[in-house]
Amino acid sequence: DCYNEGFLWNFHDNTTRRRTFNVLYYHVFSDTGTFSPTLIVRADNGCEDTISKIIRVLRPDASFITNMDEGCTSGLTVRFTKTSTDTLPVTWEWNFGDNTFDLSSSPSVQHTYTSELPRIYPACLTVKDIYGCRNSSCMPISLDEPDVSFKADKNFICTGEQVNFSALYDSFDSFEWDFGDGSASTVSHSHVYSSPGSFDVTLSAVKNGCLNSLQRTHYIQAEKADATxxxxxxxxxxxxxxxxxxxxxxxxxxxxxxxxxxxxxxxxxxxxxxxxxxxxxxxxxxxxxxxxxxxxxxxxxxxxxEGPYATFEFEPSFICYGDPVSFHITSSENVSEMRWLFGDGETSTDQSPVHNYKAKGIVYPSLWVKNNTCEATLTFDPLYISLVTSAFDFPDSRSSFCQFEEIQISNQSTGYQDVTWI
Structure with a gap:
């Protein structure tokens, strides 16, 4: 009797031969082609037998090409064409990567992409042959647009002040600024706002044939100081x-x-x-x-x-009772009539009068002037009039005293500042 010493498998696909005692064995071929799996069976008495079979390992070709693989977010129409040379009957399933599919098994299809933002879509073709073998290949489809994000070097300005704008990330094939005040430019990134207000600023740009625009509302606040x-x-x-x-x-x-x-x-x-x-x-x-x-x-x-006006002076400004005071006009303009008001109730129409004050105190001399449309009273510095009287007396109004007697004298003067006994 012979006893089985195991099964030795050789798949001839650059994998190591395997020995097993299981009747069922599983193997995965990682390459396509024609292979001859071989089974060697050996008994404990040295008897053995070998058997080989020819198999083909298949993988359908899922290669394809496109007429374009990048475009604008506003709309890109792409034609996908299978380039496989497989002769076995196959089915084709197109997955365009944007949650849309084509299951018509057509080797050439067309699809239009649109997006609000730049995106990359993985477009894939999955093929299956009559043996149920499947394969897939994918290609990125890019939708892009110019990044028109921008900034200004200042947002709050005074009228007549220049604002410099700049795009944050992209360079463009062409651009246009709309500054919001009726002015636009395809050359300059700077603008001077001459009127006050709140302005929307828009940047429109083209890059690689794609157009994009961005508007910032109330972006520039121009203020004008008005001192009217x-x-x-x-x-x-x-x-x-x-x-x-x-x-x-x-x-x-x-x-x-x-x-x-x-x-x-x-x-x-x-x-x-x-x-x-x-x-x-x-x-x-x-x-x-x-x-x-x-x-x-x-x-x-x-x-x-307008109106009459004059300046005058008097001297001295401090006088004693009974001293004369001289008044003089130093300048005049548009004066047709004039009158001196000495401050004590008396007046004079003389050009340069001299006046004697009959009472002590402070008076405010003024000059009344007039022309054909106006009259005015001009008051200047006060005049100080002093009245000094000297008087003294002895006790009990005595007039006779003893030799070496100390006499008490009472000063009864008025209007004085200091006293000198002689």
Whole structure:
């Protein structure tokens, strides 16, 4: 009797021979071609037998070509054509990678891709022969568009200021900027906004035949500082006269300063101010404003104040009771009539009068002037009039004293600052 010492398999496919005692054995061929699997059976007495069979290992050819493999997201039509030379009957299944399929077993099909964003689709062909063998091959189909993301070097500007725009990632075959204020450019990436407002900016670009656009709404905020103002009257026939100033500009104001006369400015900003002019002259007024975005503007107006005017002086300014005071006009303009008001109820129409004050105290001399449209009273520095009287007395009004007697003397003077006994 012979006893089985196992089965020795040799598949002739560059794999190691295998010995097994199982009646059933499984083997996977990793290459295609014609092979001769061989089984050697040996008994314990040295008897053996060998058998070989010819088999073909098949894999259908799933190769294919396309007329194009990249295009624009707006739409790309691709024709797929099988290039296999298999002679065995096969079926073809096309998977275009965008959840659409063609199961018509046609060796040449056409498909259109669209997408809102750039994408790569894996287009695949799966073939199956009459023996049930399957194979697949895939090819990427790319949909692209220019990346038109962009930025500006500033978003909040003052009118007249230049803004520089730049694309963030891509370079283009051609481009066009729409700056939102009625201006566009296919050459420059910079723009000057001359009017205030909120502007939408759009970049349209073409790259490799693909067009894409991006609009950023309210992207540029252009602000204009407006210092326009009105005055209640710019030509005044007489004084004192009060003028109302009103800021009528439409811009927001973070800071502002009014100037009413040389060296005379407001402490801060108010939309409306009043200022009283106390003498004639030509005054340059102005308003300066600054907006929250640091835009600045200045406007100016001229205020003309007319009327008679004169300056005068008197000397001395400190006098004793009974001393004469001389008054002199040092300058005059548009004066047809004048009158001195000495402050004690007395007046004079002389050009340079001399006046004696009959009471002590402080008086305020003034000059009344007039022309054909206006009259005014001009008051200047006060005049100080002093009355000094010297007086003293002895106790009990005595007039006789003993030799070496200490005498008490009472100073009864008035209007004095210091006393000297002699």
């Amino acid at each position: 103002y009105t005055v209640s009257d710019s030509t005044l026939d007489c004084y004192p006269a009060t003028v109302s100033f009103t800021h009528t500009g439409g811009s927001q104001v973070a800071e502002g300063i009014w100037t009413f006369a040389p060296g005379v400015q407001s402490a801060g900003y108010r939309r409306t101010y009043q200022y009283t002019y106390s003498r004639p002259g030509i005054y340059q007024t102005s308003l300066w404003v600054r907006t929250p975005n640091n835009c600045q503007a200045t406007r100016s107006k001229t205020i003309t104040v």
